[in-house]
Amino acid sequence: MYEYNQFDRDFVENRNKQFRAQVERRLDGSLTEDEFKPLRLMNGLYLQLHAYMLRVAIPYGTLNSRKMRQLAYLADKWDKGYGHFTTRQNIQYNWPKLKDVPDMLDALGEVEMHAIQTSGNCIRNVTADHFAGAAADEIEDPRPTAELLRQWSTDHPEFQFLPRKFKIAITGAPNDRAVVKAHDIGIQMNRNEAGEPGYRIIVGGGLGRTPMIGKTVREFLPKEDLLPYLEAILQVYNLNGRRDNKYKARIKILVHETGVEEITSMIEEVFEKQKSLHQAPPAEMIEAIEAQFLPPEFDTRPIDEDKLSKIIAADPLLRSFVETNTDLHREDTHTIVTISLKPIGGTPGDATGDQMRVMANLAEAYGYDELRISHEQNVILPHVRRDDLPEIFKVLKDAGLATANVGLLSDIIACPGMDYCALATARSIPVAQELSNAFEDLKRQKDIGPLKIKISGCINACGHHHVGHIGILGLDKAGVESYQITLGGDGTETAAIGERTGPGFSYEEIVPAIGRIIDRYLELREDGSETFLEAYRRVGADPFKDALYSSEAENA
Amino acid sequence: MARAFTPKVVTANALLEGDVIYMKPNGEWSRLHSEAKLFEDETEANDALAHASEQASLLVGAYLADAVKRKDGKPEPVHFREVFRTKGPSNYPDHGKQAEL
Numbered sequence: 001m002y003e004y005n006q007f008d009r010d011f012v013e014n015r016n017k018q019f020r021a022q023v024e025r026r027l028d029g030s031l032t033e034d035e036f037k038p039l040r041l042m043n044g045l046y047l048q049l050h051a052y053m054l055r056v057a058i059p060y061g062t063l064n065s066r067k068m069r070q071l072a073y074l075a076d077k078w079d080k081g082y083g084h085f086t087t088r089q090n091i092q093y094n095w096p097k098l099k100d101v102p103d104m105l106d107a108l109g110e111v112e113m114h115a116i117q118t119s120g121n122c123i124r125n126v127t128a129d130h131f132a133g134a135a136a137d138e139i140e141d142p143r144p145t146a147e148l149l150r151q152w153s154t155d156h157p158e159f160q161f162l163p164r165k166f167k168i169a170i171t172g173a174p175n176d177r178a179v180v181k182a183h184d185i186g187i188q189m190n191r192n193e194a195g196e197p198g199y200r201i202i203v204g205g206g207l208g209r210t211p212m213i214g215k216t217v218r219e220f221l222p223k224e225d226l227l228p229y230l231e232a233i234l235q236v237y238n239l240n241g242r243r244d245n246k247y248k249a250r251i252k253i254l255v256h257e258t259g260v261e262e263i264t265s266m267i268e269e270v271f272e273k274q275k276s277l278h279q280a281p282p283a284e285m286i287e288a289i290e291a292q293f294l295p296p297e298f299d300t301r302p303i304d305e306d307k308l309s310k311i312i313a314a315d316p317l318l319r320s321f322v323e324t325n326t327d328l329h330r331e332d333t334h335t336i337v338t339i340s341l342k343p344i345g346g347t348p349g350d351a352t353g354d355q356m357r358v359m360a361n362l363a364e365a366y367g368y369d370e371l372r373i374s375h376e377q378n379v380i381l382p383h384v385r386r387d388d389l390p391e392i393f394k395v396l397k398d399a400g401l402a403t404a405n406v407g408l409l410s411d412i413i414a415c416p417g418m419d420y421c422a423l424a425t426a427r428s429i430p431v432a433q434e435l436s437n438a439f440e441d442l443k444r445q446k447d448i449g450p451l452k453i454k455i456s457g458c459i460n461a462c463g464h465h466h467v468g469h470i471g472i473l474g475l476d477k478a479g480v481e482s483y484q485i486t487l488g489g490d491g492t493e494t495a496a497i498g499e500r501t502g503p504g505f506s507y508e509e510i511v512p513a514i515g516r517i518i519d520r521y522l523e524l525r526e527d528g529s530e531t532f533l534e535a536y537r538r539v540g541a542d543p544f545k546d547a548l549y550s551s552e553a554e555n556a
Numbered sequence: 557m558a559r560a561f562t563p564k565v566v567t568a569n570a571l572l573e574g575d576v577i578y579m580k581p582n583g584e585w586s587r588l589h590s591e592a593k594l595f596e597d598e599t600e601a602n603d604a605l606a607h608a609s610e611q612a613s614l615l616v617g618a619y620l621a622d623a624v625k626r627k628d629g630k631p632e633p634v635h636f637r638e639v640f641r642t643k644g645p646s647n648y649p650d651h652g653k654q655a656e657l
């Protein structure tokens with residue numbers, strides 16, 4: 001876990017002090033809202049539909065038990081006893097009072113957390129694979145690179161006023177769990193022919209109004225060239241990015257309009273200059289960062305496999321949990337546990353203060369004090385011994401946290417939508433809840449197999465609907481909520497933007513419509529092993545459109 | 557051609573909690589839509605909005621929202637967004653205004 005140095009501490013403390021004074025001046029009327037708004041946004045404070053919302057950064061989704069307990073404390077003391085984990089690996093508090101926010105920020109500062117730079121046209125919180133440092137398929141832990149990028153971009157004078165906000169994601173593994181192709185810059189660790197680790201650099205991905213899959217501008221970049229190369233990308237963007245039109249200002253538009261070859265040569269040209277000017281970060285600094293992310297000393301005593309498999313076999317719920325919510329760890333005595341924040345009928349990504357404390361306790365007792373937040377709005381225990389699974393499962397079950405649905409239909413991503421978000425054009429959370437209720441039987445979900453449903457409440461696409469196998473976008477159609485469906489999206493290394501099926505469905509119609517898609521998939525799949533996405537890629541959109549719209553016509 | 561004026565209420569968010577508020581007939585603020593004054597005259601509505609916008613130490617983001625008169629004479633929101641604003645989030649019936657309704 002990265003620990004603040006004196007510079008970081010002073011920086012955050014000063015910002016909190018400044019903001020406290022700004023809030024006081026707003027409350028006594030000496031600052032107008034127009035003056036105050038940019039200041040509060042810089043500190044992660046939004047005004048939403050029913051209340052303020054504080055968005056707290058969780059850099060690369062990494063937490064320890066102390067931080068998680070403090071998040072629980074904030075939820076209980078200043079909010080309504082819960083927090084909402086987002087697709088940006090942040091946590092949002094939906095009910096803070098303006099006068100309390102400075103205290104909340106101080107409390108976060110006590111555990112080296114903050115809400116800075118979670119908005120504005122700057123480089124946002126760098127996101128990373130939530131299995132970083134644990135996954136069996138990993139080349140290297142991507143978090144030291146993510147942390148280097150955080151230090152480099154925080155308050156970097158050149159990058160505070162970019163044409164638009166800028167998002168970077170990084171994965172250390174060939175299996176992309178960080179949706180790197182849907183970010184302004186995606187970084188994927190790889191190796192060259194000599195076997196040395198480096199980076200594939202992908203530029204110009206993004207969702208929102210104009211969804212695009214990022215393009216590879218560099219197949220292999222030696223590790224030491226990363227910062228000058230990214231500076232070259234940002235310079236090209238800063239100089240050429242469109243500032244005249246908010247909707248065309250993201251780098252994806254620049255890449256699209258310029259073409260990948262041209263943009264690549266522009267970047268390479270600046271990079272050549274940058275490289276000679278650039279002072280590489282001192283080796284001690286890199287080493288110091290890497291030291292903060294050293295893997296724990298794994299307890300590798302052999303596992304009594306016989307005993308463990310008997311315990312698992314004897315408990316069908318545990319067996320189901322192990323099948324669905326665990327992943328391969330780089331140490332074979334260990335496993336990765338995903339704690340689903342998607343109870344049947346619940347709000348995706350919400351955890352109560354009590355649940356946060358339970359997860360913190362588990363991390364401390366069984367997980368080398370490590371926790372992660374995934375962009376899929378779940379919480380990860382990245383390192384646990386496999387023979388601790390029965391005990392962990394029991395504790396999770398008692399806390400209502402043992403839903404065995406990771407990767408299945410009810411593991412839905414949903415943005416806050418019109419239940420909270422001031423920008424929303426329709427609700428998304430209740431659609432997720434109703435879908436989850438309609439398919440509550442986990443056996444049935446297992447039979448349907450891996451399926452990613454992602455829901456956004458407006459075109460900004462915080463719910464990543466474009467890369468959902470089934471994407472749902474809520475719109476306002478002449479004063480009525482209307483839901484547009486996309487199919488075949490994919491957020492992994494085989495990334496694809498989903499295809500729109502046709503006219504949208506009303507709030508009442510959307511869940512039955514998804515039901516018809518699922519039924520059609522079950523009819524046409526070759527066998528139980530052909531996933532929804534595979535089937536879609538084989539047969540295309542037509543059979544699903546037919547299921548969606550012809551039965552509607554029949555009923556009409 | 558200018559669009560015909562439709563009745564409006566003046567609404568905003570309270571500065572302290574961010575809660576949704578509505579202007580009452582006496583110019584004070586209420587948390588309840590049913591207590592809002594329904595402006596049926598355009599000039600009056602605009603004047604009220606201008607007056608609201610001056611109250612920077614009380615509220616944020618005042619605007620005019622469409623509303624209609626119910627049978628009992630009280631105003632009722634038109635757009636679904638405004639309906640949600642009178643209640644609170646649909647995923648927690650005990651959060652927001654609806655908790656007290």
Ligand code: SF4
Pocket residue numbers: 415416417418421422423424425456457458459460461462463
């Ligand atoms: S997608 Fe739209 S509605 Fe959903 S959180 Fe983002 S801005 Fe809000």
